[in-house]
Ligand SMILES: NC(=O)N[C@@H](CC(=O)O)C(=O)O
């Protein structure tokens with residue numbers, strides 16, 4: 001089957017392409033990218049005025065299956081991903097049971113294949129049960145499809161265990177995704193330490209809670225040669241340290257979430273747990289440093305840290321509700337509204353931060369529109385304005401602080417291996433799950 005995507009603004013960082021092109025897709029593969037393709041095709045997608053990017057890749061999401069299916073399942077998470085323009089997502093292991101064995105890695109891969117046509121790649125835990133003591137079998141986890149190891153949700157607090165894990169990860173060649181949070185220093189904190197926390201009468205989380213582990217892990221990466229990826233960076237000093245580490249030639253990359261580059265603690269106006277996440281929304285100086293870091297390329301990627309929770313959990317008081325917000329269905333719009341439209345990123349840099357670089361971090365050959373590669377393609381209307389409505393989310397998690405916000409930039413098509421898994425035009429929105437096997 002052939003599809004032609006006509007006349008879009010093709011943005012492919014791998015070939016530094018930013019120009020009007022046609023793309024021919026045949027049997028799930030990109031066949032040709034050229035200024036004009038005259039071949040006929042069964043399907044034609046008119047993409048005039050639209051961005052055409054390599055399928056977006058989110059290195060950091062939480063689908064809650066198994067164990068917390070009341071928050072999200074792999075199916076609903078994958079539907080949310082498709083709706084948000086993502087063709088590949090890496091799922092964190094903090095499920096129940098934890099993804100800390102080959103058996104669990106296979107469970108996630110098999111389940112995903114059953115329910116979705118997008119790519120759901122498991123991240124395995126660093127220690128058994130994420131208990132911080134016994135390191136998992138990195139070599140076999142990697143061989144069986146884990147793309148990274150992470151203790152996300154917490155840090156490996158014992159520096160000896162953390163160092164040993166990085167030494168093993170370096171040997172195996174698997175990247176380490178670090179959630180940087182000093183468990184002892186955070187104490188009972190629930191939002192950024194500062195005046196806003198005082199006004200609201202809530203315990204604060206100092207920047208140092210993140211910074212001390214960022215510093216430790218960078219030094220351990222230097223010590224072991226591990227590939228270190230810093231998750232959801234939120235502070236000015238995380239950016240400074242990442243820059244310094246890169247200048248020293250240490251193998252470190254870093255991510256920023258849309259909520260951390262969009263909001264600050266001052267946006268928390270009342271007792272609303274939709275603003276509660278880990279790390280917390282920080283001060284203006286932190287947000288500006290994150291944006292500058294993304295602009296300069298010190299911060300490599302945008303990841304959502306999509307962390308759905310049930311409505312009843314988020315209705316609890318700020319101090320008691322769980323940490324985390326949903327992000328898959330607002331990421332593209334927030335990136336265009338806050339970064340591209342404000343001149344922080346060019347559209348080509350957006351494709352780099354949301355697809356090309358994430359692919360490189362997990363050693364994937366995705367993230368590009370080069371002929372011969374799988375046809376994972378995201379098509380975006382950068383000019384459509386709309387109001388975010390969380391009731392329309394495909395995700396089961398409606399916990400977002402962005403409900404009601406007017407944004408610009410909307411996903412029009414998500415194509416995974418040549419199959420349109422999501423399409424939108426005003427009045428008609430379709431998400432396509434994996435084909436249901438037909439009875440004969
Ligand atoms: N980010 C969050 O606030 N919560 C995440 C865990 C994590 O990413 O640290 C979750 O699993 O809910």
Ligand SMILES: [Zn+2]
Pocket residue numbers: 152153154179180231232278279
């Ligand atoms: Zn985390």
Ligand SMILES: [Zn+2]
Pocket residue numbers: 060061062092152153305307
């Ligand atoms: Zn997370």
